[in-house]
Amino acid sequence: MRRGGYTSWPKFDGLEEKALVDVLRSGRWGRHGTGNVEAFEKSYAELTGARHVLATANGTSALFTSLNALGVGPGDEVILPPYTFVATVNVVLLQHALPVFVDTDIDSFQIDARKVASKITDRTAAIVPVHMAGGAADLDTVLKAAGKIPVLEDACQAHLGEWRGKKLGTVGAAGCFSFQASKNLNSGEGGAVTTNDAGLFERCYSFHTNGRALKAAPGGLAYTSGGANLRLTEFQAALLRSQMTRVEAQSRIRDENARYLTSLLEKIPGIKPVKNYEGCTRSAWHLFMLRYDKEAFAGIPRATFLKALSAEGIRSSSGYTPLNKEPFLKQTVLSKGYKRIYPEKLLNEWYDRNQCPENDRLCQEAVWFTQNMLLGPRTDMEQIAAAITKIQVQAAELRKI
Numbered sequence: 001m002r003r004g005g006y007t008s009w010p011k012f013d014g015l016e017e018k019a020l021v022d023v024l025r026s027g028r029w030g031r032h033g034t035g036n037v038e039a040f041e042k043s044y045a046e047l048t049g050a051r052h053v054l055a056t057a058n059g060t061s062a063l064f065t066s067l068n069a070l071g072v073g074p075g076d077e078v079i080l081p082p083y084t085f086v087a088t089v090n091v092v093l094l095q096h097a098l099p100v101f102v103d104t105d106i107d108s109f110q111i112d113a114r115k116v117a118s119k120i121t122d123r124t125a126a127i128v129p130v131h132m133a134g135g136a137a138d139l140d141t142v143l144k145a146a147g148k149i150p151v152l153e154d155a156c157q158a159h160l161g162e163w164r165g166k167k168l169g170t171v172g173a174a175g176c177f178s179f180q181a182s183k184n185l186n187s188g189e190g191g192a193v194t195t196n197d198a199g200l201f202e203r204c205y206s207f208h209t210n211g212r213a214l215k216a217a218p219g220g221l222a223y224t225s226g227g228a229n230l231r232l233t234e235f236q237a238a239l240l241r242s243q244m245t246r247v248e249a250q251s252r253i254r255d256e257n258a259r260y261l262t263s264l265l266e267k268i269p270g271i272k273p274v275k276n277y278e279g280c281t282r283s284a285w286h287l288f289m290l291r292y293d294k295e296a297f298a299g300i301p302r303a304t305f306l307k308a309l310s311a312e313g314i315r316s317s318s319g320y321t322p323l324n325k326e327p328f329l330k331q332t333v334l335s336k337g338y339k340r341i342y343p344e345k346l347l348n349e350w351y352d353r354n355q356c357p358e359n360d361r362l363c364q365e366a367v368w369f370t371q372n373m374l375l376g377p378r379t380d381m382e383q384i385a386a387a388i389t390k391i392q393v394q395a396a397e398l399r400k401i
Contacts, residue, residue, distance in 0.1 A: 001387040002313030006380065009372040010186045011246060019238035029057075029234050031209075036237035038051040041192075043244060047160075048167040050175070050194035052201035056208055060087040060158040061080060061179025061230035062191035066174045067095050067126060068227075069203035070150050074341045076125035080154075081111035081137075082324040082359045084130040086153060088154050089323060092331055097125065098342060098350070102323040104359040107275045109289050109366070111297040112358070113141035114308055120145065127151050131158035133320065133368075134184070134284025137274045139163045139171050145346065146197050152176065156191075158186045162282035169194040174204075179240060184254075184286055184371055185247050187239040227379045254374040257381050261288060261374075264385035270296020271388060290370040291362070298395035302365065308398060315373065319366040324354050 022030060023036065031037045041053040056062045074096040078090055082101045092099045101120050105112040110134050116127065127146050129137035134157050143151055144234070151172030155161065159177060161168040169175020174197070178187060179190030193204050203225070205214045211227035262273045270293035276283050292302050300308075302318060309316045323329075332338065333350050373380065 001390065002383045004313070006315065006370075006373045007375040009370075009375075010181070011250070012242070015245065016239055016242045019242045020127055020235060021263040023238045025128070026234075030232045031231050032096055035233050036234045036241060038348060040073040040237040040240050040244075043241065044192055044195050045194070047244070047247075048170055048175075049401055050167070050170045050195050051196045052194070052198065054193040054201060054204050054208060056191040056193060057230045057232060058180060058189045059176060059183075059191040060091060061228075062156075062176035062178070062193045063087060063128075063152070064094055064228075065156065065204050065208045066152050066176055066200075066231055067091055067097075067199050068150065068207045070173065072097050072125045075123065077121060078124040078126045078128060079124060080128040081132070081212060082109075082131050082322055082354075082356045083109060083132060083320055084154065085156070085320075085361060086323060086326070087156075088128060088130055089329065092128075093111070096337070097139045098123070098333065098346075099329070099336075099354075100115045100124070100336070101356055105138075106291070106358045106363050107272075107360050108135065108138075108277060108361065109274050110137040110277075111142070113138035113145070116142055117145040119278035119348070120149065122162040124149055124326060125377050126155050129166050129172075130154040130156075131161055131284075133185070133274070133287035133289050134158045134371075135161045135274060136161055136168055136280035136283070138277050138279065140279055141173070150174075155194075157183065157286035159247065162177065162280070163279050168284075170196065172348065173197060179236070182370070184250065184284055185240065185243055187243065190236045190240060202363075218265060227328050250375060251284065254371060255283065257374040257376070257378065258283070258288055260378055261381040261384060264292060264381060265388070268385065268388055268392065270294070277400050285374055286371050287319075288371075288374060290367050291365040292367050293365065298399055300398050302367070302397055302399075306367070308394075309387060310393045312390065313397045314384055314387045315370070317368045317370075319368045320363060320364075322356065322360055322363050324359070377393040 045053040076097040153175040154168040156178035158168040174195040207227040208230040211223035272291040
């Protein structure tokens with residue numbers, strides 16, 4: 001059905017080249033107070049509508065920094081979804097807190113916000129909804145359940161996404177973004193924390209630069225807290241400033257193509273494109289996700305379906321596996337260190353209490369297309385739909401292979 005690749009990623013030209021060479025020749029490659037990092041933070045604040053932005057080394061460090069600034073620590077519980085990248089749970093473990101998983105809403109691929117309230121205990125210190133693939137989690141329901149518990153938005157895949165007209169990452173206490181190489185805004189590695197809380201911003205700033213105060217004297221070695229070195233470099237910030245000149249136009253193309261592809265795939269029995277909530281006024285479309293029902297394809301398993309797509313020249317993947325069932329999690333929760341912090345009964349019951357059957361099902365049915373596949377012409381979308389239809393017609397033959 002298709003020969004040749006898709007739109008290359010990342011997109012760059014002489015603008016990025018000049019930006020990098022300028023930093024190189026300046027001899028000032030690290031954050032220094034008046035350079036590209038600070039200029040990027042100001043621009044990203046304007047783009048998102050956040051009052052404060054802190055650039056970090058990557059999305060993981062943005063999450064780590066934010067949880068620390070929110071005071072999450074040993075003895076606490078953090079609520080999160082099981083359908084997300086491992087970094088979302090790793091940062092919880094880095095704070096020696098206990099992850100508590102809420103099952104997935106299988107139609108949206110997001111955390112099932114209706115089930116959040118039942119998971120809240122007197123140990124709950126934060127709730128981390130993930131805006132999976134750039135669509136929005138149901139923030140109205142999450143925030144209502146949370147009450148005074150801080151909501152930290154994992155918006156690492158959600159650049160320019162919106163909830164009721166507000167940019168994702170600006171609705172909760174803070175938001176976290178990633179600028180890793182696959183992301184819609186890309187500097188190879190990089191991240192950011194967005195918040196409207198000045199005090200939280202100052203604590204984030206201090207933690208990300210080894211505990212130094214936001215308004216410390218230049219070169220000063222006075223510390224206000226513990227911390228780590230999680231700063232963004234001038235090179236990464238220069239790339240981001242250049243890439244930001246394209247991000248809005250690219251986002252519009254993805255949105256147009258995703259809507260068109262959805263309209264095509266909805267007509268194919270057994271193919272169920274992701275559904276965004278009514279409150280999601282804009283999706284970032286970092287991924288285009290769908291669910292595959294093998295019964296509509298003569299019973300051929302998803303693995304065969306993906307192989308057939310590949311044979312037709314359509315790149316795809318099966319997406320995440322159940323994060324809550326990763327062996328290292330159970331090993332960590334039952335480790336000597338956690339047993340010194342949490343009641344043994346709580347830890348012994350942790351695995352059984354964190355089962356997520358809807359997410360298990362989603363992990364067996366999901367199919368992903370990457371964001372750069374949405375940057376081409378409409379005919380690319382038509383080829384995807386045509387390939388799936390072709391596979392469906394020939395499904396009975398595929399069973400014999």
